[in-house]
Amino acid sequence: MPLISLRDIRKHFGGGDKPQVEILHGISLDIHAGEFVAIVGTSGSGKSTLMNILGCLDRPSAGTYLFAGRNVAGMDVDELAWLRREAFGFVFQGYHLIATETAQENVEIPALYAGMPEHERAQRARSLLARLGLEERLQYRPKQLSGGQQQRVSIARALMNGGRIILADEPTGALDSRSGEEVMRLLNELADAGHTIILITHDRDVAANARRVIEIRDGDVISDTGVNRVTESAGSMPVFTLDEQASTAQWQGDMLEACRAAWRVMWVNRFRTALTLLGIIIGVASVIVMLAVGMGTKERVVAELGAFGTNHIYVSPKRESSRVPGRGINLSDLDALEELPQISYVLPNLSGSKVVRYGNQDAQTRIKGTRAAMSRMLSWPVVAGAFFSEEDDQHMATVAVLGPRLVSNLMPDVENPVGETILIGNVPFQVIGVLGSKGSVTGDESVDDLVIIPYTAAAMRVFGERDPTYVTLEVSDMAQVDAAGKAVEELLLSRHRVRDFNVENAAASIAAQAKTQGSMSMMLAMIAVISLLVGGIGVMNVMLMTVRERTREIGIRMATGARQRDILQQFLTEAVLVTTVGGVTGVICGLAIGTTLVFLGMPVIFSLSAIIGAFLCSVVTGLVFGFMPARQAARLDPVVALANE
The missing domain is CATH 3.40.50.300 (P-loop containing nucleotide triphosphate hydrolases)
Structure with a gap:
């Protein structure tokens, strides 16, 4: 035969x-x-x-x-x-x-x-x-x-x-x-x-x-x-x-050989490979850094808000419309609020902006009149001197406790401000204590600039107003915060007959802030993912160009016995290797940038899941965007590929 x-x-x-x-x-x-x-x-x-x-x-x-x-x-x-x-x-x-x-x-x-x-x-x-x-x-x-x-x-x-x-x-x-x-x-x-x-x-x-x-x-x-x-x-x-x-055996034993060949192609075209890697590196690093900064910022905001307690309800006056005047919160309302079973303490607060003077220094800052329980309720310790007492509040004592940043600005050369006298408006107050730092909560406004004085002294000697600017309510049981908030609303609505007040739940505010920060982090992450997708498109373009440049090589491999899946595996390996190298480099760059931001004082929290996810996303990008060029290479006709110049 x-x-x-x-x-x-x-x-x-x-x-x-x-x-x-x-x-x-x-x-x-x-x-x-x-x-x-x-x-x-x-x-x-x-x-x-x-x-x-x-x-x-x-x-x-x-x-x-x-x-x-x-x-x-x-x-x-x-x-x-x-x-x-x-x-x-x-x-x-x-x-x-x-x-x-x-x-x-x-x-x-x-x-x-x-x-x-x-x-x-x-x-x-x-x-x-x-x-x-x-x-x-x-x-x-x-x-x-x-x-x-x-x-x-x-x-x-x-x-x-x-x-x-x-x-x-x-x-x-x-x-x-x-x-x-x-x-x-x-x-x-x-x-x-x-x-x-x-x-x-x-x-x-x-x-x-x-x-x-x-x-x-x-x-x-x-x-x-x-x-x-x-x-x-x-x-x-x-x-x-x-x-x-x-x-x-081809599938089991020759993946290393495919990686070796892919690496050689990358090295031969290293400048083009570097440009291709750039998009993947930027995408992966962006995902890691943006999520780390977003999580760090979220944690800082939540921590700063939580530093003032989560079992608090804040009540402040407001007007329902320009035609309905608001009555505000008065002292009789405070007595009624104290009767609610869920409320363990009612803390009135008077606040406003005044010029504070010490010697030749002056500063426009916030003055807060409150009661002695404030330090306990807000977990705000005094680092020098002492907080004023209930007796000081009852006798309208002209004593003050200062925030640490105000001390630095107003008394830069004073070693111990306790015992010094400051002027709030034209009223002298003796400094009896300095508070620990609480940091900034919103924007550039810092509670460390506060001057805190007894409520009665603020009402009679500084502002000339007895009714509080807002009221802080302490809830005895954290689980009852929502129920207490509803009870407060019902009480004030029955007393005022109009919703001329605003009730805020501290825990809900923290959750809202956390949700907002989480949404911002997600948006930043999506932007980073888009840049990663752009890098993937760059990989696909380069791989398509590579297939065109190496058509004769594909024909040679087919003539020597390569199956379609061998060619598919070879070019997919090259695409995945490019994105894997880009992913590893992106992770290193992301960690380096994040570490630098930590040293610069920015809030950064690295997420292992974000790092792994960004890396895996880069690898999947290679698979997804490398598949079409690889399939195109695998479907070439051997005789046509060999004839290509």
């Missing part, structure tokens, strides 16, 4: 909107195992098209191609890839070596896709190159080799998986006469060793080396010197079966 049997093979190009041109006009021939056949013809005769069909790089438009008795038309793309990998070895006129790979790595490619272990394929590649006189050129890249040396590397690659059938397309066409003679000598040695050699050439002197010459002209066989019978042992082919073990 012939190893290769062609019956009425036709091939045409074009059709549809383009004129149809038939290249092969019903070619029929048989090639037996172990034959050395030369297919000779002038340029345009169809011999290269015939070679592509013989090597399963292209499919005929009509006719039957039997390989070892099996109809090739019934094979899918993976079976054809297996056939190219296990049965055929290609030697091209243009060598078709991958420029970024060394001589040894180029030779290893067919074994890589066959699933051969790394040490075995490396040993076999070195042995083949040494056999062809290239043992000193293993790590040379194609540009460092002469034409003859590149062709010998191509022959070694064709033999890597056994090379039972060598398809040589004009193997001497680009060589000088000496190198050409050397290549033909090698092909004769392979033929003598039992390999089936199919030589495509236009040179009759080269064709004379073959034992059988088939001449083709205008797509037809015009002469055939006949079959040169060989012994069955010389080139017998095994029964055609798919090697499923090699298929599994």
Whole structure:
């Protein structure tokens, strides 16, 4: 049985909107195992098209191609890839070596896709190159080799998986006469060793080396010197079966090889890679930093608001409309509020802005009149001196407790302000204490600038107003804060008959602030994610350009046995590797920026979930945006890809 049997093979190009041109006009021939056949013809005769069909790089438009008795038309793309990998070895006129790979790595490619272990394929590649006189050129890249040396590397690659059938397309066409003679000598040695050699050439002197010459002209066989019978042992082919073990090994064992090849491509195009990485780095770093700053700001606001207690209700006067005057909160309301069972203490507050003087220094600041319980209720300790007492409030004592920042601004040279006298308006007050710092709560307004005096002194000596500006209510049970708030509203509404007051729950205010800050953080995170998506689009654009630049490489890999999924895996690996490197770099940059902000005093809280999420998002970006270019590469037609310049 012939190893290769062609019956009425036709091939045409074009059709549809383009004129149809038939290249092969019903070619029929048989090639037996172990034959050395030369297919000779002038340029345009169809011999290269015939070679592509013989090597399963292209499919005929009509006719039957039997390989070892099996109809090739019934094979899918993976079976054809297996056939190219296990049965055929290609030697091209243009060598078709991958420029970024060394001589040894180029030779290893067919074994890589066959699933051969790394040490075995490396040993076999070195042995083949040494056999062809290239043992000193293993790590040379194609540009460092002469034409003859590149062709010998191509022959070694064709033999890597056994090379039972060598398809040589004009193997001497680009060589000088000496190198050409050397290549033909090698092909004769392979033929003598039992390999089936199919030589495509236009040179009759080269064709004379073959034992059988088939001449083709205008797509037809015009002469055939006949079959040169060989012994069955010389080139017998095994029964055609798919090697499923090699298929599994590809997915399990060659991911490291795909990463290595991807890294090499990245390094060769490192400037372009760096620009691509920039978008991913900015996106990942932005996510980390913005979420860290957002969480830090949220925690600071909540902490500052919570520093004044969460079991408090604040009541302040307001007007329902310009036509309905508000009565405000009066002292009789305070007595009524004290009767509510949920309320444990009622703290009236009078506040306003006044000029405070000390010596030659003065400052416009807030004055707050309150009662002695304020320090306890708001957990605001005195760091120097003491807070005023209930007795001071009852006797309208002109004593004051100052915020720490006001002390620094008003008495910069005074070591201990306790006992000093200040003027609030024109009324002298003795400083009896200095409060600890509480920080700023809203905007630039700081409670550390306060002057706190007894409520009665504020009412009678400073503001001339007895009714409070607002009232702080302490709730005995934290769980009853909401119920207490409703009770306060009902009480005041029944007394005033109009809603001329405002009731605020401290815990609800903190929750609202936290929600607002959380929304801001989410918005910042979304902006950062958008920048990450932009980086992903950049990856896709670069990968599409890479596919176009490396179309011939894809064709070489397919000719040496790469399946569609091998090409898909290779380009997906490259995309994911780019985004992974960008993700790692982005995480490092994000942590570095965040640490710098901490040293600058900004509130920053790093989130492990945000860091992991940003990194995983970058990797997923590589998968998502790299899939389309990878799929495009995998679906290329081998013969079209090889013809790409």
